[in-house]
Amino acid sequence: MSEVADSMPQNNNYGANSIQVLEGLEAVRKRPAMYIGDISEKGLHHLVYETVDNSIDEALAGYCTHIEVTIGEDNSITVVDNGRGIPVDMHPKEHKSALEVVMTVLHAGGKFDKGSYKVSGGLHGVGVSCVNALSKHMTSQVYRNGKIYQQEYEKGKPLYDVKEVGTTDKTGTRQQFWPDDTIFTTTIYKYEILANRMRELAFLNAGITITLTDMRPDDEGKTRTETFYSKDGLREFVRYVDGNRTHLFDDVIYINTEKQGTPIEIAVMYNDGYSENIHSYVNNINTIEGGTHLQGFRMALTRTLKKYADDNCKRDLEKLEKNHIEISGEDFREGLTAVISIKVAEPQFEGQTKTKLGNSEVAGAVQQAVGEALANYLEEHPTEAQRIVGKVILAATARVAARKARETVQRKSPLAGGGLPGKLADCSSKDPAESELFLVEGDSAGGSAKQGRDRKFQAILPLRGKILNVEKVMRHRVYESDAIRDIYTALGVSVGTKDDPDALDTSKLRYHKIIIMTDADVDGSHIDTLIMTFFFRFMREVIELGYLYIATPPLYLVKKGNKQQYCWTEQQRQQAIEEYGGNDKNLKVQRYKGLGEMNAEDLWETTMNPENRTLRQVTIENAAAADYIFSMLMGDDVPPRREFIEKNAKYANIDA
Numbered sequence: 282m283s284e285v286a287d288s289m290p291q292n293n294n295y296g297a298n299s300i301q302v303l304e305g306l307e308a309v310r311k312r313p314a315m316y317i318g319d320i321s322e323k324g325l326h327h328l329v330y331e332t333v334d335n336s337i338d339e340a341l342a343g344y345c346t347h348i349e350v351t352i353g354e355d356n357s358i359t360v361v362d363n364g365r366g367i368p369v370d371m372h373p374k375e376h377k378s379a380l381e382v383v384m385t386v387l388h389a390g391g392k393f394d395k396g397s398y399k400v401s402g403g404l405h406g407v408g409v410s411c412v413n414a415l416s417k418h419m420t421s422q423v424y425r426n427g428k429i430y431q432q433e434y435e436k437g438k439p440l441y442d443v444k445e446v447g448t449t450d451k452t453g454t455r456q457q458f459w460p461d462d463t464i465f466t467t468t469i470y471k472y473e474i475l476a477n478r479m480r481e482l483a484f485l486n487a488g489i490t491i492t493l494t495d496m497r498p499d500d501e502g503k504t505r506t507e508t509f510y511s512k513d514g515l516r517e518f519v520r521y522v523d524g525n526r527t528h529l530f531d532d533v534i535y536i537n538t539e540k541q542g543t544p545i546e547i548a549v550m551y552n553d554g555y556s557e558n559i560h561s562y563v564n565n566i567n568t569i570e571g572g573t574h575l576q577g578f579r580m581a582l583t584r585t586l587k588k589y590a591d592d593n594c595k596r597d598l599e600k601l602e603k604n605h606i607e608i609s610g611e612d613f614r615e616g617l618t619a620v621i622s623i624k625v626a627e628p629q630f631e632g633q634t635k636t637k638l639g640n641s642e643v644a645g646a647v648q649q650a651v652g653e654a655l656a657n658y659l660e661e662h663p664t665e666a667q668r669i670v671g672k673v674i675l676a677a678t679a680r681v682a683a684r685k686a687r688e689t690v691q692r693k694s695p696l697a698g699g700g701l702p703g704k705l706a707d708c709s710s711k712d713p714a715e716s717e718l719f720l721v722e723g724d725s726a727g728g729s730a731k732q733g734r735d736r737k738f739q740a741i742l743p744l745r746g747k748i749l750n751v752e753k754v755m756r757h758r759v760y761e762s763d764a765i766r767d768i769y770t771a772l773g774v775s776v777g778t779k780d781d782p783d784a785l786d787t788s789k790l791r792y793h794k795i796i797i798m799t800d801a802d803v804d805g806s807h808i809d810t811l812i813m814t815f816f817f818r819f820m821r822e823v824i825e826l827g828y829l830y831i832a833t834p835p836l837y838l839v840k841k842g843n844k845q846q847y848c849w850t851e852q853q854r855q856q857a858i859e860e861y862g863g864n865d866k867n868l869k870v871q872r873y874k875g876l877g878e879m880n881a882e883d884l885w886e887t888t889m890n891p892e893n894r895t896l897r898q899v900t901i902e903n904a905a906a907a908d909y910i911f912s913m914l915m916g917d918d919v920p921p922r923r924e925f926i927e928k929n930a931k932y933a934n935i936d937a
């Protein structure tokens with residue numbers, strides 16, 4: 282994308298000019314998804330990140346300490362910082378105020394500041410002019426030179442030249458925008474989504490204070506404010522995400538250095554769990570698909586720990602050898618939680634969601650940094666080093682035991698060799714794109730679902746009772762669980778992680794909609810969570826591809842004579858009662874206690890029929906926040922779980 286305004290002369294040649302014309306803000310409004318990812322809730326929140334990122338850049342340059350984000354009562358967003366203020370003087374080439382150029386020209390963000398390179402930036406790094414283009418109204422104010430300057434825009438077009446509107450003794454920038462509801466499918470901001478990102482930004486950029494305020498009154502008429510500030514940065518971040526787990530030792534292994542011009546910051550903790558949780562960032566962007574920085578980290582971890590064990594733990598290794606157990610890379614990462622944050626001047630983002638770092642030079646830089654720092658740590662902390670090695674040996678032993686268990690289970694299974702589980706009522710279609718698998722709580726609801734479904738594209742797998750809590754058991758228990766084996770054999774894949782020989786091959790998935798269908802009660806919600814935890818820890822790609830859903834069965838049936846209505850909320854129930862002339866004894870309100878109480882036809886009409894049903898798609902807004910929440914919901918510590926459930930019950934249709 283080039284830095285050219287949308288007012289280039291029109292001509293009929295398909296030359297450079299024509300292409301550049303398309304790069305104006307009109308192009309952003311024509312194809313918004315190309316610039317901000319999508320036009321749904323995700324893209325809507327992206328507007329805030331894009332705006333805040335400019336202030337973060339100003340902070341990283343050393344000129345800004347406070348950023349205030351406010352959700353207005355009218356769902357506008359205001360971002361105020363105390364930086365130097367965007368320059369307002371005339372831009373030599375454009376003959377416009379620099380502020381106007383920043384606000385109306387694509388990619389003009391860091392153009393005036395030659396001293397520092399722009400390291401922050403939203404996922405798409407498109408600049409605040411995109412936010413402007415996608416807002417029905419935007420107001421920019423700059424506090425600078427003792428004056429307040431202002432310009433307003435509609436759909437990215439200035440309403441007047443930059444003007445002075447007052448005086449001030451402060452410096453900084455204030456941006457307020459109202460997202461365009463003709464572009465976005467929703468313009469209602471979610472506090473939690475913004476809070477998770479602001480918390481993350483505060484951890485990633487130690488020393489910056491970010492406040493988030495929601496002016497929309499809640500049920501009790503109250504507004505809400507939180508301040509995010511981290512003195513210790515990643516050290517605090519890793520303690521926070523791993524806070525619900527029990528640690529091998531209390532230390533955070535911390536690295537903060539620069540190698541080959543790449544600033545590298547890493548914090549590591551070891552817990553007594555079985556999963557690997559690495560959260561990696563490049564220029565404050567969560568690289569969920571990993572990349573070269575992660576490669577370098579893993580390589581250094583494996584090599585350094587291996588060398589330490591070879592030099593210091595000969596006896597233990599001999600024992601392993603006797604039992605024909607070889608340590609593999611993943612054994613070094615069991616129970617490891619890490620946050621990796623690096624800054625790259627010209628990042629190359631690859632992969633399906635453009636969140637995989639491709640710069641090859643980064644692997645070596647990170648490997649060197651981690652290799653040196655970790656070797657030092659191990660030498661200086663023999664007790665902690667012993668605990669890590671002990672854990673690695675246990676992991677290797679358990680992994681070999683798990684493989685044996687799985688092989689035994691597969692041999693025992695009459696369906697070994699690609700067969701499908703006996704409980705599965707499969708669909709006739711073989712096209713994954715149109716096929717749906719319902720994971721149904723209980724055999725009786727499973728029966729109704731089998732009768733009610735459209736067998737052409739809907740398959741049913743009944744699950745008896747609660748599935749295993751994978752957060753709390755060793756891998757082999759996961760492989761041995763009947764219900765979990767039924768799920769992955771029905772899906773046509775095997776359980777695994779990225780480096781595992783049984784890595785998930787998503788091209789083999791037999792269904793592209795996997796729909797969890799449980800009762801609308803506490804047990805049902807618990808089963809939803811257990812199944813989501815399984816997918817999050819063992820088949821995260823299924824969620825990332827958008828294949829996991831939750832069905833929403835109705836809560837009530839309101840009936841009078843031959844009229845009836847299904848209701849999903851208390852409000853709908855009241856409305857239906859009113860419509861039918863109020864509560865006389867001829868009126869019947871049935872509360873569905875479970876799916877089993879619905880007959881096959883009702884279940885089809887309300888919950889399974891694509892024409893009528895509402896599916897909730899399971900998404901990962903923020904991987905670090907999800908890690909924290911899953912480990913908390915499934916962990917041992919009761920008080921935080923109770924608090925979370927009490928706070929969120931009203932969103933979840935749970936009646937306890």
Ligand code: 0RA
Nearest residue numbers: 335336339364365366367393394454
């Ligand atoms: C370039 C130069 C200067 C400030 C900024 C950019 C700037 C941009 C934004 C966007 C949001 N908040 C911001 N704060 C500052 C100042 C150059 C100078 O004063 O010499």
